[in-house]
Amino acid sequence: MAYALQQLINGISLGMIYGLIAVGYTMVYGIIGMINFAHGDVFMVGAFIALITALLLTAGGVLAGPAGILVMLLAAMAVTALYGWTAERVAYRPLRGSFRLAPLITAIGLSIVLQNFVQVSQGARPKPTGTLLPGGWEVMRQDGFVVQFAYTQMLIIGITLAVLAVFTVLVTRTPLGRAMRACEQDRKMAALLGIDTDRTISLTFVIGAALAAVAGTMYLLRYGVIDFYIGFLAGVKAFTAAVLGGIGSLPGAVLGGLLIGLIETFWSAYFSVQYKDVAAFSILVLTLIFLPTGLLGRQEVEKV
Amino acid sequence: MSPIRSPEGTPASPGGVNRTGKASPAAAVKDAALAALVAFGLFAMMVGLRTEIGPEGALVLRQRWGDVAILCLLVFLGRLVLSLWLGRRRIAASTAPGRWTARLQQAGRLFAPAMLAVALTLPAITQGDRYLLDLGILVLTYVMLGWGLNIVVGLAGLLDLGYVAFYGIGAYAYALLATEFGFSFWLGLPVAGILAAFWGVLLGFPVLRLRGDYLAIVTLAFGEIIRVVLLNWVSLTGGPDGISGIPRPSFFGLPFTMSGGEGSFAGTFGLEPSPSHRVIFLYYLILGLALLTNWVTIRLRRQPLGRAWEALREDEIACRALGINVTITKLSAFAIGAMFGGFAGAFFATRQAFISPESFTFIESAIILAIVVLGGLGSQVGVAIAALVMIGGFEIFRDLGEYRMLVFGGAMVVIMVLRPRGLVGTRTPSIALGQKRAISGELVGEGHG
Numbered sequence: 001m002a003y004a005l006q007q008l009i010n011g012i013s014l015g016m017i018y019g020l021i022a023v024g025y026t027m028v029y030g031i032i033g034m035i036n037f038a039h040g041d042v043f044m045v046g047a048f049i050a051l052i053t054a055l056l057l058t059a060g061g062v063l064a065g066p067a068g069i070l071v072m073l074l075a076a077m078a079v080t081a082l083y084g085w086t087a088e089r090v091a092y093r094p095l096r097g098s099f100r101l102a103p104l105i106t107a108i109g110l111s112i113v114l115q116n117f118v119q120v121s122q123g124a125r126p127k128p129t130g131t132l133l134p135g136g137w138e139v140m141r142q143d144g145f146v147v148q149f150a151y152t153q154m155l156i157i158g159i160t161l162a163v164l165a166v167f168t169v170l171v172t173r174t175p176l177g178r179a180m181r182a183c184e185q186d187r188k189m190a191a192l193l194g195i196d197t198d199r200t201i202s203l204t205f206v207i208g209a210a211l212a213a214v215a216g217t218m219y220l221l222r223y224g225v226i227d228f229y230i231g232f233l234a235g236v237k238a239f240t241a242a243v244l245g246g247i248g249s250l251p252g253a254v255l256g257g258l259l260i261g262l263i264e265t266f267w268s269a270y271f272s273v274q275y276k277d278v279a280a281f282s283i284l285v286l287t288l289i290f291l292p293t294g295l296l297g298r299q300e301v302e303k304v
Numbered sequence: 305m306s307p308i309r310s311p312e313g314t315p316a317s318p319g320g321v322n323r324t325g326k327a328s329p330a331a332a333v334k335d336a337a338l339a340a341l342v343a344f345g346l347f348a349m350m351v352g353l354r355t356e357i358g359p360e361g362a363l364v365l366r367q368r369w370g371d372v373a374i375l376c377l378l379v380f381l382g383r384l385v386l387s388l389w390l391g392r393r394r395i396a397a398s399t400a401p402g403r404w405t406a407r408l409q410q411a412g413r414l415f416a417p418a419m420l421a422v423a424l425t426l427p428a429i430t431q432g433d434r435y436l437l438d439l440g441i442l443v444l445t446y447v448m449l450g451w452g453l454n455i456v457v458g459l460a461g462l463l464d465l466g467y468v469a470f471y472g473i474g475a476y477a478y479a480l481l482a483t484e485f486g487f488s489f490w491l492g493l494p495v496a497g498i499l500a501a502f503w504g505v506l507l508g509f510p511v512l513r514l515r516g517d518y519l520a521i522v523t524l525a526f527g528e529i530i531r532v533v534l535l536n537w538v539s540l541t542g543g544p545d546g547i548s549g550i551p552r553p554s555f556f557g558l559p560f561t562m563s564g565g566e567g568s569f570a571g572t573f574g575l576e577p578s579p580s581h582r583v584i585f586l587y588y589l590i591l592g593l594a595l596l597t598n599w600v601t602i603r604l605r606r607q608p609l610g611r612a613w614e615a616l617r618e619d620e621i622a623c624r625a626l627g628i629n630v631t632i633t634k635l636s637a638f639a640i641g642a643m644f645g646g647f648a649g650a651f652f653a654t655r656q657a658f659i660s661p662e663s664f665t666f667i668e669s670a671i672i673l674a675i676v677v678l679g680g681l682g683s684q685v686g687v688a689i690a691a692l693v694m695i696g697g698f699e700i701f702r703d704l705g706e707y708r709m710l711v712f713g714g715a716m717v718v719i720m721v722l723r724p725r726g727l728v729g730t731r732t733p734s735i736a737l738g739q740k741r742a743i744s745g746e747l748v749g750e751g752h753g
Contacts, residue, residue, distance in 0.1 A: 035517050045350070052349045055365050075349075082345045094721045101463065102724040104520070105677045105716060108670045112713030120706050121351045127363060232666070236528065239521055274536040281525035288522055289510045 002142035007269045008262070009139075013153040013222065015261020016160040020215035021238035022245065022253035023167070024208030030184045030248040031204050032096070037107035038087055040235015041114035042209050045083050046216030047226045048118060050076040051127060054220075069133070069155070069221070076213040083114075084209025088202055111232075118228040126227040133221055156218045163214050164254060167207070171250065180204055184248070233277065237264070240284040246297020255295060259283075329388065336384040343379035347372050416685050423591055427584045437583045441590055441655065443695045445648055448594035450675040450687040452644030455601055457673065458682035459610065460637035461617030463520040466507075466527025467672055470500040470642040472534060472664035474649025479547040479659055480540070489553040493650045500646025501639040508638035512631055527669055534661040546660025553654050555585055586655055593651060597644045598684055604640075613637055617682075674716050680725060 021043050028036040053075040057068050091106040136150035171177035179200045182190040191197045219234070220226055241260045245252025260280055267279040287294065352372040358364035422429070423444070430436040449471060456464045477496040481487040487495065511522050534541045541547065554560065558569040560582040569581055604610035612633045615623050624630055653659050675694055679686030697715065701708050 029517075033517075035520065048355075049349055051355060051363075052353050052365065055355060055363055056353070059365060079345065079349055082342065086342060086346060091717050091721065095724055098724040101457075101677050101681070102720055104463075104517075105674055106720045108674065109713045109716030109720065112667070112670070112709060113717065116706070116710040116713060118350065120710060122355055124706075125357065127355050128357075129363060236521075236524065240525070243518065243521060275532065278529050278532050281529050284525050285510055285522055288514055288518055292513060292518070 002140060002145045002147050003269070005139065006145075006147045007265050009147070009149055009153060011262035011265035012258060013156045013261075014265055015241075015258035016156050016254075017215045017218050017222075017257070018234070018238045018241045018260050019254040019257025020160055020163070020211050020218070021234060022241040022257045023164075023250060024212050025239050025242040026245070026247055026250060026253040027180075027204050027208050029242070031180060031201060032092075032103075032187075034092070034100075034103045035107065035239065036092075036205075036208070037104065037235070038091075038110040038114055039208065039212060040231035040233075040238065041111045041118075042080060042084055042087070042231070043212040043216045043219075043234055043238075044226070044228060044231030045114060045118065046076045046080040046209070046213030047220045047230065048122060048127075048216075048228075049079045049213065050217040050220050051129060051226060054129065054132060069217075073159070073214060073217050076217045077210040080213035080216070081206045081210045084205040084212075085202055087209075088205040092205075093198070093201075111235075115228050115231065122228065124228065126225050128225045129220065131224055150222075152218075152222045156222060159214065159218065163211065167211065168250070170207070176200070176203060237277075237280055240280055243284060244287050244294055246294025249294070249296040252294055252296035332384055332387045335387055336380045339383035340376045340380035343376045344372065347375050351375060416688075419685075419688060427587060434580060434583060437580070437587050439696070439699055441583075441587050442699075443692055444587070444590040444594050445652060446672065446675060446691040446695045447688050448590065448597050448648045448651075449645060449672045450679060450691050451594065451597040451601060451684065452641050452648065453672050453676050454679070454682065454684070454687050455604075455613070455644070456637050456641035457676050458679075458687075459601070459605070459617060460613040460634065462634060462637060463517070464523045464638075464641070465520045465666075465669055465673065466523035466525070466530075467641070467645055468664050468666070468669040469507075469527040469530040470504060470645030471649040471652070471668070472530060472661070473503050473642075474500045474646030475653040475659045475664070476534065476541060476547070476649075477646065478650035479550045479653045482551050482654075483547060483549060489551070489650075489654050490556070493647060496650035497643045497646040500649065501643035504638040504640075504642025505635050507642075508635040512634055524666065524669070527664075527666060531661050531664055531666075534664070541661075544660060544662075546658060546662075547653075548658040550653050550657045550659070552582065552657060553586070553589065560585070586651075590651055590655075593647055597647075600640070600644075601684065609633070609636060614682075678716075678719055678723075 021039065024039050024042070025036060028034065028039070050072045053072045054068070057071060087110055091110045092103050095102045095106060131152075133152050133155065136148040136153070139147040139149050141147070171180060179190070179195045180203075182193070182195055183197050183200050183204075187197055190200075215234075219230070237260055238257065241256035242253045243256070244259060245254070245256030260283065263283055264276050264280050268276045271279075352367060352369055354366045354368060355363050356366050423440075426440050427437060430440075449467070453464065453467045456462050456467070474496040477499045478487075478489075478492040481492045481495060482489070507523070507526050511519055514522060535544060537543070552560065555569045560569050560579075569575075569585075575581070601610075605614070612623070612628050615626070615628060616630065616633050616637075620630065623633075652663070656663075671694065675690045676687055678694065679688070679690035694712075694715075698708065698712055701711055704711060
């Protein structure tokens with residue numbers, strides 16, 4: 001019981017990270033119908049920026065508590081957003097309206113570029129930071145097993161919920177959100193009605209990258225070690241989450257992320273750690289066979 | 305394409321193209337300065353501050369502002385040159401076949417036989433130069449993989465991101481058969497191919513209903529599952545240590561030994577024993593396998609099955625309406641594509657004599673897919689050229705060391721942006737009504753692929 005509760009806490013906090021990345025995938029897929037393959041690597045860049053900011057703060061002797069983490073978060077979001085914007089501008093915009101595989105190939109190329117850029121500029125070795133935020137709240141104790149709700153996990157859940165709330169307001173209540181939803185429905189019509197679609201798409205990438213940066217910062221705080229390769233697996237799993245939740249659906253992405261996080265955690269806890277990725281991917285395959293539109297997705301109409 | 309600056313003052317990026325076509329020098333400088341500013345934002349932290357493990361084991365930052373300045377200057381100059389020089393000739397990413405393509409198509413008739421002639425005589429041209437022959441074997445392996453994947457992606461239009469799984473299955477199948485059961489190469493090769501084809505069908509079944517990007521991600525997941533299983537099923541595959549001591553191929557039963565005695569290749573033909581014999585034999589082996597792939601593809605394209613693949617690629621709904629069995633068509637594409645992947649894998653195993661899951665990562669799938677797409681989806685010559693450019697280019701830049709993959713990824717992006725339809729950029733069905741014409745990007749962008 002206590003063990004399961006601990007896994008539940010771990011699973012939810014991991015799932016929140018996946019959910020944040022998945023939102024970026026689902027947004028971009030919704031608006032321009034492509035898999036932004038480099039999104040996982042944007043997440044990795046976010047984690048690195050957060051790490052560098054943390055080291056800068058430590059060097060300045062001002063890393064203390066919430067303020068330091070807030071600065072890390074903001075710096076990571078700002079710089080990573082710039083990466084997302086540049087990626088769209090350089091690799092995707094020239095191919096707008098081209099055939100479908102072209103942006104997928106540039107996305108794969110961009111993913112290779114980002115990974116190797118970080119490897120060259122920051123070194124290939126993993127970066128251990130140690131715990132930046134130790135401790136936690138002891139939930140319960142049973143037969144000598146302590147269930148701990150770590151402060152980092154609280155932080156992850158709290159910040160993710162806050163960010164998602166802001167994001168939901170942004171999408172549903174603001175002119176930008178309206179423009180984004182219009183582009184998603186019919187880009188040509190939206191353009192005819194005076195929406196700057198290029199700008200809207202750019203901003204979609206910027207927001208997606210900023211959310212990935214939040215996820216990257218959370219990842220760094222929680223796991224305390226990052227390297228240039230973390231983006232690939234996290235990216236694939238987040239995409240799995242987006243598909244599971246129904247691609248194009250924002251609540252679906254978060255729900256999918258949570259489910260993937262929980263499945264992965266419980267699988268590692270009760271079956272085998274080695275095959276946890278297989279579990280996550282099998283879920284993806286099963287979902288697509290039996291529920292091709294995902295949990296909250298819309299049925300796509302086949303048109304000739 | 306957007307105006308160079310949106311009303312909010314978002315700066316133009318490096319690589320974007322000025323729509324108006326003409327740039328006054330002052331505007332170009334301003335534009336380049338903005339690009340440099342963006343570059344500074346990108347590089348200031350990532351390049352300027354390098355995290356390193358310090359003497360006490362904690363992470364420290366090393367400052368490298370000189371590198372940042374150089375990078376920003378490069379971006380500034382690059383952007384300036386782009387907008388002043390290329391900005392005049394407005395280079396829009398065209399999806400229609402360009403002049404170059406038409407010329408290449410004309411030359412193509414001569415080009416393919418010329419390439420084949422060079423490939424056939426390469427060992428003579430290089431006079432047994434070990435390095436060049438090894439490079440030739442590597443390029444041909446990718447040509448073969450490209451042609452194999454071309455059946456799935458180029459002809460049948462099924463986007464497969466996990467092709468490397470079949471390559472790996474073929475390699476492991478041959479390695480296990482050879483080391484555990486003593487299968488010879490010529491017996492192991494077809495078995496490896498059949499096993500890979502079997503797995504192709506097995507993967508094909510669940511994904512029959514999926515299309516486009518969903519298919520891509522499921523095949524990617526499948527590739528990863530295979531790799532994870534290879535990595536963790538230690539009792540069968542040896543886990544991360546892989547399988548070593550895989551028997552080298554013999555010349556139809558005559559081994560390549562250095563002693564040159566009775567019953568060896570050199571002894572039987574009365575030659576001086578030389579290590580290059582085996583390399584030359586391997587070279588012709590992969591050339592033969594690649595040509596077999598090519599020949600089967602070309603033949604199949606003229607048969608109902610190949611026609612059905614191409615019809616499926618162009619329009620799945622129309623295919624169904626015409627009574628084509630979509631299930632059989634898709635599964636056969638997966639199976640035949642996978643079979644050639646399996647052949648290539650068996651060859652890889654016997655050439656390396658050692659395999660491990662390291663060789664079958666996603667990046668391999670991505671490289672093979674990039675070769676197919678850059679080759680122009682469905683063009684046999686294009687795939688060969690793309691493999692030569694990508695793999696050969698990768699070897700030429702060997703001196704770049706750790707920057708090599710960076711250049712490789714960058715090249716993928718740049719080639720795709722400049723030539724989205726691939727190097728040989730047309731997709732003409734083998735059979736079409738009336739005049740033969742290229743299909744433009746507008747027509748094929750409707751999501752069948």
